[in-house]
Amino acid sequence: MLRNLFSPSSIAVVGATAGAARIGGKVFSTLLAHKYAGRLYPVNPSHSEISGLKAYPSVEAIGQPVDLALIAIPAGRVPDAVRQCAKAGIPYVVIFSSGFAEEGEAGKRLQAELDAIRRETGIRISGPNAEGFFNAIDCVAATFSPAIGIDSGKDRQGKRIGVVSQSGGLGFALYNRGRREDLLFSHICSVGNQVDLEAADYLEAMLDDPQTGIILMYAESFKSPRRFISLANRAAASGKPIVMAKVGRSTAGQRAAASHTGAIAGPAVVCDTALAHAGVIQAHDQDQLLDIAAGLANYAPITGNRVAIISTSGGTAVWLTDTCEAMGFDLPEIDGERQRRIAEFIPAYGSTANPVDITAQGVNAYAQSLEVLADADYLDAFIVVSSFAHEARLRAEGPELAAIVKRLGKPVLFYSYTVPSEGSRALLRDLGIHCFTSMLGCVRALAGLRTYGQHLERIASSDASPATLALSGAGRKLLTAGSAVLCEYESKALLQRSGIACPEEHLATDVELALAAAHRLGYPVALKLQSPDLPHKSEAGAIALNVRDDDALRASFGRLLQNAREHAPEAQIRGALVQPMAARGVEMIAGIVNDDEFGPFVMVGLGGIYVEVLKDTVLAPAPVDKQTARDMLRSLKGWPLLAGVRGELPADVEAMADLLVDLSKLALSAEDCLQELDVNPIFVHEQGKGLTIVDALAIRRPQ
């Protein structure tokens, strides 16, 4: 896909000029500077020749098949130019011109016109308001970015990076920076306003491209979030990691939500969760993006956590140990036998334990240490620390070191604590060794390998398609008729009809019926007024707990009605729900939120004060399998409360995990009609004793 776009045999440049004063001139001269190998047709009615090439008054005048037109003329004239391209049978155009949707109402109308043209004619449009693309393998420089003026490394071997960026400046800057670190690239694509081709299209093209092994993305928003997630899943399945900077977090406000779950699952949290579950590795600055890409380009992913450091500088080793441990890596102590073997070739003032300090005097000790440690089954990766400010050591030990690194089968990352000299850089390049020059960057790269490896492991072991329960007709009716906010008794009926057990309870429309219900359940009972207009019953004084006898029940019934009338005189009261008092347990909250962009998610958190003050909650996209549900619970800060703290018995974690799986089934099957659901509070009892759902609140999806 997009083959003709990225590797065109012929290009017309509409708006080409000789100088570089205008964008059209810049694009034309950039193509020439990068020695575009196909046929090139400058189109400009004011010139008969530009930079030694015959110029044409229009694309129609070219009279030859053209694969791609690059358009850099004022916005107002762009629609006509695109129409002419379509008429001339040109399949792709890249529009550099600004002045479209990014620039007020007139611009929006112009962009709509482009959209209409592509729907009428089938022509595919990249942009407008784009910086174009650079195919770094075939050297097609269809851009005006000056940042690509650096050797493209097209003849070198290695995993190549494709870049898809919603900001042209940043996309090409990633190339500019990455090439300085000797990373290899396939294509850099600036997506512009995405009137037609969108980020997901370029991503798909990168997935199809055999030369692209890693995809870096910069995204401010998603045009079709679910398509993106589906492509991300395909990327993971085909072993092409996606590393993404998803920005605009600060501007993504909280959603207006009627439920706790909705309020907790703000757009940024939902997006982060969706990306993580699709195996997308997020990065938060350019350096991190490139460092993670460097890791993925040079090493196989890891699933473990255990690192050995081999260093000539004891201080750097200690510092790096801190950095590793701060990012969740362990440095296991080297076993005695291997320590003895290492001690044989390093000075007495070195260290053999881990970090291994071979000291500045240790000759050839990197390779020897790696030989000794290579098959230690308690190590997952290595970091070799050196100073490459001078190339003497690299010249002496480099080839042997490179050979063992290639053989080793585990990642060996290199970090120089000084700035590598140009000579060192050249040697490293020849040896095929990537060198990190930032401690943080090196460990971030290792963390990226781990994130990706653990994701691959998770998808390999996950229950691929948990059976989706079809929401019963009666359950669906609850969500499609009646009010936007379901009362507690209706919300619980929805749960019951989705196979989620709630305690026996009775809706009583008058006090006599309430007494009868209480007698059936046995005192003490809870009494809760039911009204779609009172979603927050506590605040309305519409709840009485521990009602102990008939007299108390009569009194409570009257008091609740009076409270409700004072709180909301217009509230429609459906009656009072009579419930047995629940046995206590660990208080939790669970729920569903149906995100407009990414679909249904399940949320869980410690309840009460934990959710109110500490926001200790975790989200996962539906479907959630049992293992994921367990992992969600374990990732809560309050997990010790479930696991049993200070000698208390552990809570029924399995029952809680089952509830999350069931909620995720409900979330999927009610995706069209359920907006939000709180199950709150839930009392999770001791292990083996299940849980009690005390209250629930469902919100219909606006149709």
Place this chain on the structure above:
Amino acid sequence: MLRNLFSPSSIAVVGATAGAARIGGKVFSTLLAHKYAGRLYPVNPSHSEISGLKAYPSVEAIGQPVDLALIAIPAGRVPDAVRQCAKAGIPYVVIFSSGFAEEGEAGKRLQAELDAIRRETGIRISGPNAEGFFNAIDCVAATFSPAIGIDSGKDRQGKRIGVVSQSGGLGFALYNRGRREDLLFSHICSVGNQVDLEAADYLEAMLDDPQTGIILMYAESFKSPRRFISLANRAAASGKPIVMAKVGRSTAGQRAAASHTGAIAGPAVVCDTALAHAGVIQAHDQDQLLDIAAGLANYAPITGNRVAIISTSGGTAVWLTDTCEAMGFDLPEIDGERQRRIAEFIPAYGSTANPVDITAQGVNAYAQSLEVLADADYLDAFIVVSSFAHEARLRAEGPELAAIVKRLGKPVLFYSYTVPSEGSRALLRDLGIHCFTSMLGCVRALAGLRTYGQHLERIASSDASPATLALSGAGRKLLTAGSAVLCEYESKALLQRSGIACPEEHLATDVELALAAAHRLGYPVALKLQSPDLPHKSEAGAIALNVRDDDALRASFGRLLQNAREHAPEAQIRGALVQPMAARGVEMIAGIVNDDEFGPFVMVGLGGIYVEVLKDTVLAPAPVDKQTARDMLRSLKGWPLLAGVRGELPADVEAMADLLVDLSKLALSAEDCLQELDVNPIFVHEQGKGLTIVDALAIRRPQ
């Protein structure tokens, strides 16, 4: 101080050789390569001349005054050489040789010998096992580090950085990296094994040195922590910021502690707290150290939080906004009037709100935007984002931009999202503009300016010397006689005698006395066995709560005794404490820990489950003034519980802050005899209603 060390008129190199194969040869050739301007005496009995200079068989043979001897001979011969130096009247030696305390018992003995020599003779020793120093202003390269082979910038003007490093490799690497970013340095000192001169001595010398404006430190441990803190306070008072990497965090285990407070206040937490309160800015990697130094070298500190971004790349601006907000900065919207003025000179598709997107076409718009925003009183700092991959813009707009930046009076940080070209670097240097090349680095630098500015503000406004209460003689006796663990009633007596009120309570040695006490207090009461052997009373079943009448009290008394006998048959029981039941409130814990390195600290946290599961606690070194105490409380994650959550009334924060101030006074006055103190639980009542101390546990300091 150390003037003769860093700027010697004459140097003897003991162990000098001609080649660079040995350390002595490397040191000698490094001095020559950096054109040492003083008299240089190679000392080596095997040579009569080295590199064209007359060589001497011994330092005595020189026959001229020598300011400094550099020693690079095998460890075993070092003590004799140092003795000869002392005899020859040489005031300072730097010992490069390894093989001392870092290398087993024999090495430790050798080091002890050095210590003895310096005590006998008064000679000052730097090292051993050091990489020496580099005086970058006078070009005294008394080191074998190859990392200093880079222009020292000695003739340039600007704030200079002094480096004091416990790792020579890292210290000189900071210079190597920093010079690449055009930072200016004064001295780089490798402290080695610190047998005599220690990090604090070099720090003091930097504070005395008028050419040093900023000090970077790398520390694995502190030889004299309190002296360091006192120097750090002096540094803050004299406006010389210290930026430090304190490593070895992962190896600093938890302390063995009898109290909650002791367990919470592990060595790493105590050290972080001590450094922060002394105004030391911590950094966690080399880049962060240098970025913060670059900020401090080029800009005045800020106390505010409000940033405007001016960018040619909309994407970079969005991303940078996220980064700023993630690090606690605000981007206030530009006011309407200023937006209108900016709109006049930027293209229509730009943005005026903040970030200000002047677009790639905005000509001279950086300087113009800064002019417009300069006096906006709602902005504290600016970040200018550009691409310096090419120098065209800088050539055109640079001088005007540099002029306004100099005039502006608020920090204007520059960030290039591409790699700056060599031409751009030269232009920036000439313009006196520092350019950050990492987004994270730029915002970290800004955060460093804020940390430092806020510290300066805090020390200016802090209650410099809160009156220290003298612990009464009776209080002191509690801590100097008797058992290592004080019972609750003794711990509370200690509080009472330090002016901290506890509720009335009575120690009853038999059940009749307990009944009398209960009658005096009125039921319900709490009953708690008192034994120095049962510090954890709940676990021993030694507490009865809500005892309602005489019968219950009799029964409880017997039951507690029996529980204690079963739990710890040997426990010495002092009686039962009879207390009124405390009115509930927000449950908190406070305490004191007396750190061996940094002295007494006060701790506070939310109690109960918060401290158990969430470790939501905060520490400060004593003395704590009222404002610091309030800040401590506000920094707790559970602060909303104190401030009043979901309509509940706020708690008596002022009473709690007073308690912390009082505890800090006790901590200081009992520093010699109090090791740890828990005040736990504390019930903090509604605003104006004070607090109740329910239990306390003090641990004596081993004498």
